[in-house]
Amino acid sequence: MNHINRRSVLLAGLGVAGAGALAACSSGSGGSTSTPSLVGPDDAVVAAAEKKRGTTGRTRQVTLTAARAMLDLGGGVMADSWAFGGRTPGRELRLSVGDTLAAELSNQLPDRTTTSVHWHGIALRADMDGVPPATQAAVRAGRNFTYRFVTDAPGTYFFHPHVGVQLDRGLHAPLIVEDPREPLRYDDEWVVVLDDWVDGVTGTPDEVYAELKQGMGGMGMDGMDGMDGMDMSGMSNMTMSSASSGASATPSGSGGMSTKFTLMGARSKLLGGDAGDVKYPYHLVNGRVPADPDVYTGKPGRRVRLRIINAGGDTAYRVALGGHRLTVTHTDGYPVQHEQADALLVGMGERYDVLVTLADGVFPLVALAEGKDAGGMALVRTGSGGAPMPTVRPEELNGMIMTASRLKAADDVRLPTRKADRVHRIELTGGMGKYDWGINGKRFDMGDPTANPVLVRQGERVRLDFVNRTAMWHPMHLHGHTYQLGTDGPRKDTTIVLPKKTVSVHFDADNPGRWMLHCHNAYHGEAGMMALVAYQA
Secondary structure (H helix, E strand, O other): OOOOHHHHHHHHHHHHOOOOHHHHHOOOOOOOOOOOOOOOOOHHHHHHHHHHHOOOOOEEEEEEEOOOOOOEOOOOOOOEEEEEEEEOOOOEEEEEEEEEEEEOOOEEOOOOOOOOEEEEOOOHHHHHHOOOOOOOOEEEOOOOOEEEEEEEEEEEEEEEOHHHHHOOEEOOOOEEEEEOOOOOOOOOEEEEEEEEEEEOOOOOOHHHHHHHHHHHHHHOOOOHHOHHHOOOOOOOEEEEOOHHHOOOOEEEOOOOOOOOOOOOOEOOOOOEEEEEEOOOOOEEOOOOOOOOOOEEEEHHHHEEEEEEEOOOOOOOOOEEEOOOOOOEEEEEOOEEEEEOOOOOEEEEOOEEEEEEEOOOOOOEEEEEEEOOEEEEEEEEEEEOOOEEEEEEEEOOHOOEOOOOHOOOOOOOOOOOOOOOOEEEEEEEEEOOOOOOOEOOEOOOOOOOOOOOEEEOOOOEEEEEEEEEEOOEEEEEEEEOOEEEEEEOOOOOEEEEEEOOOOOEEEEEEEOOEEEEEEEEEEEHHHOOOEEEEEEEE
């Protein structure tokens, strides 16, 4: 197999091959030694669920051309990458609740490169979810595929490939589903996409992954195989040059110790220790570097809704707008009881909506790369004044920092109290030593996509217990559903699970099909921290 096609198959194979381990360790009727009968895309239960989605009768038709592009990231920084329509982020898609999206993917990527589009956070038909080969065949170079589905829930979403580590290229864009009966009152919107960037600058995501999967021993650090339980704080100001250079470790301000791509010693109290694996040369806000930032221009006193999306591959961001407080209104598309904050912690795949009333002047919107001593920046300009330095760190970054665990679901979206019909224990395992990220002690291989999945049945209330056995945090994302944190926490599809902690989430099995459950760190997921959640026929 060529490299890209192998990774395409691996992606879904990872999720399904290890799912049997999950089913065997779960309560309820999930475990089975024989292949269960699973709901397929043409089953009557899928058609019945589809009929329940209210539609406006309107169809929005778009073409998404995935192709190689030379991207201008600002400040003279050019990146030879892949993108939708020659730009990153790609052009925003905006629809109304009940509209049908007909999006034709045209794969114009280099020869033999397969791809797909996953509609992150959308509860859509499973066969439109964009996960080869679990829900479709990967789209080959030179071929097209049309995704067609109803957008039946308002919110802030985005889309990206679900093949290999293509997420860490420029292939992503916002998807906004508007509520025609929007209860919030504001004057304007600003969509803010955060991204960590390596592609076409210092290397490619495939090169990053090739280095990471060697583990520490493969990088000439044989004595560090058991490092995952160690306190790495003493290494936080050390940098190791690329193994090929032969240079020894020397002090530096990089915020970690690394080979060419691999970062170690990135520390964050908010994330419980190790903050990330990858050393990125740039962190972007709306596709721009801090030295040449994106600018939102408004007027003092106007109330603006910020829709903040973390499209990064390996970085959580602490986000603050200098001189302002934030009113948190939504997370992952769903409303929460409003809370005030100085800053937000946003993991990969998470989205937050906030309201701000703009002051008079020029203010930095800073996305601090948590634990990595770097960050991105954009500007809000409502009056005269010079732009702050690209390295500015507003005091709000050290104020009250909002995390999902502090939020409560709004009354109208809170799940009704109900005992779980089925409980699955999802143990997150592995580490940097061998780069063996997995679930229940196993990295997944390219097995049968339907072999022994995590089973649920239509109509059940399901509880997932994410038990993090590792020394690193993981943003766990469930496709096709939103779950609730605890009994009254926010409704989400992606949540941060801190090291050595357990997070329990609940969801109603109301969208029959086959769905991925995985860490949204692009490299952890590709290494094997995935499973397939499937409805039993």
